[in-house]
Amino acid sequence: MESKRVTLFAGHYGSGKTNIxxxxxxxxxxxxxxxxxxxxxxxxxxxxxxxSKKLLDENGxxxxxxxxxxxxxxxxxxxxxxxxLVMRDDVYAVIxxxxxxxGALALGRYTPFILAENNYEMLFVANGYRxxxxxxxxxLEVMREIEAAGGxxxxxxxxNSNLGRETTAEDLLxxxxxxxxxxxxxxxxxxxxxxxxxxxxxxxxxxxxxxxLAERYYDVND
Amino acid sequence: xxxxxxxxxxxxxAEAAIQAGCRHYFGYPITPQTEIAAYMxxxxxxxxxxxxxxxxxxxxxxxxxxxxSAGFRVMTSSSSPGISLKSEGISYIAGADLPAFIVNVQxxxxxxxxxxxSQSDYFQATRGGGHGDYHxxxxxxxxxQEMADLTFKGFDLADEYRMPAMILADGxxxxxxxxxxxxxxxxxxxxxxxxVTGTKMQRKHNIVNSLYLNPEELERINFERFxxxxxxxxxxxxxxEYLMEDAEICIAAFGIAARVSKNAIVAARAQGIKVGMIRxxxxxxxxxxxxxxxADKCRAFLSVELSMGQxxxxxxLATKCRRPVxxxxxxxxxxxxxxxxxxxxxSVAGGLKK
Numbered sequence: 001m002e003s004k005r006v007t008l009f010a011g012h013y014g015s016g017k018t019n020i021x022x023x024x025x026x027x028x029x030x031x032x033x034x035x036x037x038x039x040x041x042x043x044x045x046x047x048x049x050x051x052s053k054k055l056l057d058e059n060g061x062x063x064x065x066x067x068x069x070x071x072x073x074x075x076x077x078x079x080x081x082x083x084x085l086v087m088r089d090d091v092y093a094v095i096x097x098x099x100x101x102x103g104a105l106a107l108g109r110y111t112p113f114i115l116a117e118n119n120y121e122m123l124f125v126a127n128g129y130r131x132x133x134x135x136x137x138x139x140l141e142v143m144r145e146i147e148a149a150g151g152x153x154x155x156x157x158x159x160n161s162n163l164g165r166e167t168t169a170e171d172l173l174x175x176x177x178x179x180x181x182x183x184x185x186x187x188x189x190x191x192x193x194x195x196x197x198x199x200x201x202x203x204x205x206x207x208x209x210x211x212x213l214a215e216r217y218y219d220v221n222d
Numbered sequence: 223x224x225x226x227x228x229x230x231x232x233x234x235x236a237e238a239a240i241q242a243g244c245r246h247y248f249g250y251p252i253t254p255q256t257e258i259a260a261y262m263x264x265x266x267x268x269x270x271x272x273x274x275x276x277x278x279x280x281x282x283x284x285x286x287x288x289x290x291s292a293g294f295r296v297m298t299s300s301s302s303p304g305i306s307l308k309s310e311g312i313s314y315i316a317g318a319d320l321p322a323f324i325v326n327v328q329x330x331x332x333x334x335x336x337x338x339x340s341q342s343d344y345f346q347a348t349r350g351g352g353h354g355d356y357h358x359x360x361x362x363x364x365x366x367q368e369m370a371d372l373t374f375k376g377f378d379l380a381d382e383y384r385m386p387a388m389i390l391a392d393g394x395x396x397x398x399x400x401x402x403x404x405x406x407x408x409x410x411x412x413x414x415x416x417x418v419t420g421t422k423m424q425r426k427h428n429i430v431n432s433l434y435l436n437p438e439e440l441e442r443i444n445f446e447r448f449x450x451x452x453x454x455x456x457x458x459x460x461x462x463e464y465l466m467e468d469a470e471i472c473i474a475a476f477g478i479a480a481r482v483s484k485n486a487i488v489a490a491r492a493q494g495i496k497v498g499m500i501r502x503x504x505x506x507x508x509x510x511x512x513x514x515x516x517a518d519k520c521r522a523f524l525s526v527e528l529s530m531g532q533x534x535x536x537x538x539l540a541t542k543c544r545r546p547v548x549x550x551x552x553x554x555x556x557x558x559x560x561x562x563x564x565x566x567x568x569s570v571a572g573g574l575k576k
Contacts, residue, residue, distance in 0.1 A: 014228065072338065164399055171224050
């Protein structure tokens with residue numbers, strides 16, 4: 001799989017952007033590239049990129065996240081260091097954009113740098129099991145709203161259709177028609193299909209990108 | 223594709239409310255429940271409903287009061303400090319015998335506190351919260367599916383008993399994502415001939431009010447209302463019993479604390495400790511009978527809470543203090559770990575051997 005210097009993950013909130021961004025950064029690093037990841041989410045109060053800080057540190061991936069993430073300070077603030085990811089070219093940058101057009105608004109200030117360098121991929125993370133992006137038409141609407149807010153056109157789609165820990169291979173296979181229709185409607189290719197590594201490999205899915213997902217404190221294992 | 227959808231707890235409440243026939247939402251944003259308002263803002267205009275961001279929580283709850291008096295299903299949602307602001311209006315709604323659906327996705331307190339999950343509004347929800355003698359029906363979901371199911375239930379109970387019903391969730395329940403099945407709910411029909419909808423000069427006018435000039439009448443209405451509360455306590459208390467058949471130790475926990483406790487119970491059982499759990503689903507009415515019956519068999523109780531110990535008082539009352547009740551807790555937005563709960567179980571079990 002080819003990768004550009006800057007990879008941005010955006011999409012409807014709750015589509016799985018953060019999980020994919022963290023896994024993609026780990027994959028880049030394992031391919032031998034110096035890698036950094038930035039959390040641009042100014043919307044979610046919990047379950048942030050910063051939850052994976054230990055894992056990222058252990059793997060030598062630089063994390064740029066708000067000092068206020070996971071604290072009681074409910075600020076839509078981003079650290080100044082975020083600029084370093086778009087202004088220097090000695091590192092592969094993974095950018096976890098906040099959900100929806102509201103989340104993508106925070107991307108706008110970095111957009112001129114990203115467009116000027118022109119070595120980026122803007123990936124739309126799609127989950128056909130999310131209630132407001134059940135159809136390709138609805139997902140396309142969200143896609144256009146994000147592009148308008150962030151100022152960067154999408155270049156490809158990631159099919160991350162899932163039902164959380166209950167996802168089966170059948171659920172994923174059944175989502176492919178959704179992703180393909182979104183591809184036709186938007187004219188964009190599907191870069192990969194991502195799924196919980198516990199249900200991988202899945203027969204017939206060649207572009208599978210397995211995700212290692214962290215256990216959450218609320219998961220019940222009875 | 224599967225008929226399930228992956229939802230945040232907050233979204234599940236919002237969508238379930240719409241499916242329950244609620245077309246009027248009034249609120250004011252506050253973390254960690256803002257997704258409810260955001261969902262309503264997006265959906266209500268598309269289905270002919272009303273989403274209104276009020277100028278304050280006080281305004282929002284009074285819009286709920288007005289809309290409910292006209293006989294419509296209506297809701298508001300907030301998080302802890304916002305519910306304190308709404309409490310005057312909730313008391314008025316209870317005093318006017320009106321249905322209303324209220325959501326509290328709790329955060330750490332007191333005061334402005336923080337934005338992390340908490341269960342420290344238990345007293346507020348189960349004792350009324352505002353002034354005067356009244357209750358709200360308090361429902362405590364422990365999964366995203368229950369966030370939806372108890373929303374349906376809450377609207378129905380509110381209409382049936384003409385009183386406010388409240389979802390008492392915590393920040394985790396609001397923010398976590400799980401698969402949900404929706405669409406199986408059929409709204410019940412209720413007689414709302416009391417609603418103020420205009421007489422068209424064809425009937426005597428209805429009055430919705432909580433002011434009574436005559437104290438004897440106000441007393442009579444209070445007594446009548448509490449007769450209705452007795453029926454609710456008799457008929458509507460709900461709890462889940464988990465591994466209670468042979469349990470010597472009984473954990474009491476609701477919401478996120480019950481999920482953490484389940485993992486601790488599995489670990490304790492692997493060590494041969496006979497422990498189970500009663501998970502109240504209704505906090506008011508509290509499942510008193512289930513706890514009283516458990517006190518016949520169990521030797522000790524352990525209340526696991528994200529507060530300084532609030533539900534523990536109801537456990538002690540329901541069991542009439544016949545067995546020791548210990549508290550295992552975190553507060554201020556922190557969550558007990560399964561390891562902490564397991565250690566508390568081991569400590570209680572050790573005490574029983576002596």
